[in-house]
Amino acid sequence: MAGEINDAQIHVMDEFSHVNTWIFDLDNTLYTHKAGLWPQVDDRITLYVCQLLGLDALSARALQKYYYHRYGTTLRGLMQEYGIDPHEFLAFAHDIDYSALAADTRLAQAVASLPGRKFILTNGSRGHAGAVVARLGIEMLFEDTFDIVDAEFIPKPEAQTYARFLSQHDVDPSHAAMFEDLSANLNVPYQLGMQTVLVLPDTPDPFREAHEQAASTEVHIRHQTRDLAAFLNFAINGRF
Template identity: 45%
Template sequence: MLPALRHIDCWIFDLDNSLYPAATNLFALIDIRMGEYIQRLLDVGPEEARRVQKSYFHEHGTTLAGLMAAHGVDPHEFLDYVHDIDLARIVADPVVIGAVERLPGRKFVFTNGDAAYASRVLDRLGLGNMFDGLHDIHAMNYVPKPDPRSYAAMCACHGIEPGRALFVEDMARNLAPAKELGMTTVWIDNGSERGDHGADPAFIDYHIDDIGLWLTDILENETQ
């Protein structure tokens, strides 16, 4: 293990575009479902639905948070609908599987999605049995990343000591609250939409573009 990371005993990963490449583009499928949902909900056309979707995402952290605040949308109904997608485009990466399996300490997924969807994705990635916990949007009480309350609640729920935890995330802005708590932060810069929004070296400890290769590298340093 790299000397700077030998104190880490808790590894926290965002799910989408972090544990698999952004080029997989699952969000293209989810976007279609979100658009359909908003069109029906508000009785608007595709262009207006797209505008609403993106404005809520930028203003509230997730489209769901905006829909809940403005329209009282049932989060379970919304998430069940938008996550009803074909996951065939996900390909398990043996490098990621091998590296995650070898990590010492506990491992968690911290996602603005829901557990049902996350579990399906993890199974498809070959990672379904490798995590000690999954902290999803329901567990956050619908207060999504990057709201600092969601990070503090996750740590309290799972007994995580932030100073001994590392967090990997593709949305740079979502790392700021983790760093404020004392976590080691890793930005996986692999092409996510607005992934670089708000990026600042002050709260990014490691800037990478491939999670499997990076984890393998730091693990191999343990024997050097």
């Protein structure tokens, strides 16, 4: 019969029936790459490295990516190697144009319908997160944002960052769900007992490597979706 919920839908609903805390990454999770925000941030970081070290853009980009892979963020690498002011860096990196990001009523309705508490957990800054959720029209739906400053500049996927977040907000991970666009950032949440959801781009993102946007078979990825709003509706009421 049309409209009936099948066994697969019931299974997904059961997986989330105990969840009372919903934790979301920010960039490329709450909004899609089509807004063009991350390439702007990436370019600003390159420019910062150019100005800091007097490098050409190609050399600065190579060093930026080296620090990203070695330290988890370029910021942490520059702090370790050059002792930069992280607040100055974050203000510079997130001085971008947000105008291409539009209000997302589907997402707003889906997040609003979630039972319990909602948080943002990001390797970016609180100011950047605030600008994003304001443009999306969902700023009033989250209890708080836990940013890289709150994490004492130690980024996801480091276990101590999740531990600090859970302690600061008194969250029981066995009753939480984590939504992320990077598979590596879901490993610790899975180990802690969270439901994990990998958010994939709905169309190919030319600014990301292919392996970062492919469907995953990793055991710590419990669920994956290319439409966050639809998945949230599905998890709560079994219908897209």
